[in-house]
Amino acid sequence: MKTALTIAGSDCSGGAGIQADLKTMIANGVYGMSAITALTAQNTTGVQGIFEVTPEFLEQQIGSVFTDIRPDAVKIGMVSSTGLIKSIAKKLCEYQAENIVVDPVMVATSGAKLISDDAIDTLKESLFPLAAVLTPNIPEAEVLSGMEIKSADDMITAAKWISETYHCAVLCKGGHQLNDANDLLYRDGGYRWFNGKRIHNSNTHGTGCTLSSAIASNLAKGYDLDTAVERAKAYISGALGAMLDLGKGSGPMDHGFDFRGKGFAEERV
Secondary structure, three states, X not given: OOEEEEEEEEXXXXXXXXXXXXXXXXXXXXXXXXXXXXXXXXXXXXXXXXXXXXXXXXXXXXXXXXXXOOOOEEEEOOOOOHHHHHHHHHHHHHOOOOOEEEOOOOEOOOOOEOOOHHHHHHHHHHHHHHOOEEOOOHHHHHHHHOOOOOOHHHHHHHHHHHHHHHOOXXXXXXXXXXXXXXXXXXXXXXXXXXXXXXXXXXXXXXXXXXXXXXXXXXHHOOOOHHHHHHHHHHHHHHHHHOOOOOOOOOOEOOOOXXXXXXXXXXXXX
């Protein structure tokens, strides 16, 4: 069985972060492992608290994974401090990790910045050059490129700049009222659009975590990047299309929409 490691924060409500990543990995046919960067108290209405681990303990977690069950791919999610970012880069270089997917979580859905300028600089210097692909949304691509993105052409320009600057592929995600459900993959001087169908579901908690984990899972299984993105988008569409409705805010997706375990179909009726 192929394996994948997620390095991210924990979401106690289960819709995003480590919990979403592990659900996504098992649904996409790989064995998932985790190194937790922070515990969060959060739910569908927002984040109530964050408790970071130490850089030393994060390094211990990553080392424990790599020295026993080596991951075929690594997904990196929210890492908010410079020390943790440096620790991740150090260990990934030490173990020569492959198929690294970086979801540069910088801007909340509300527009609030989630990471300091120092930490953003460290991300750019330490982690981006290790990545097979970055998966920024529109606000994050604006932060990384230093330009406003108001059109599909702007997405191409920003993705080109990010890709050429950090020497990795970039999947610039649509949404945020621009080019909804259509994502742009830019790499090696060329680009490709991945068109998705618009699903009218306001419960989108954890979509970014889920997409990046699905891409990592498919890279772990040996698919090329284009195919991994295609398969990840199909999975997201299914998870959103299941129309799960939990919580008082923007709820989670149904990560297990395609599971058919004993009694599952009857319970869903």
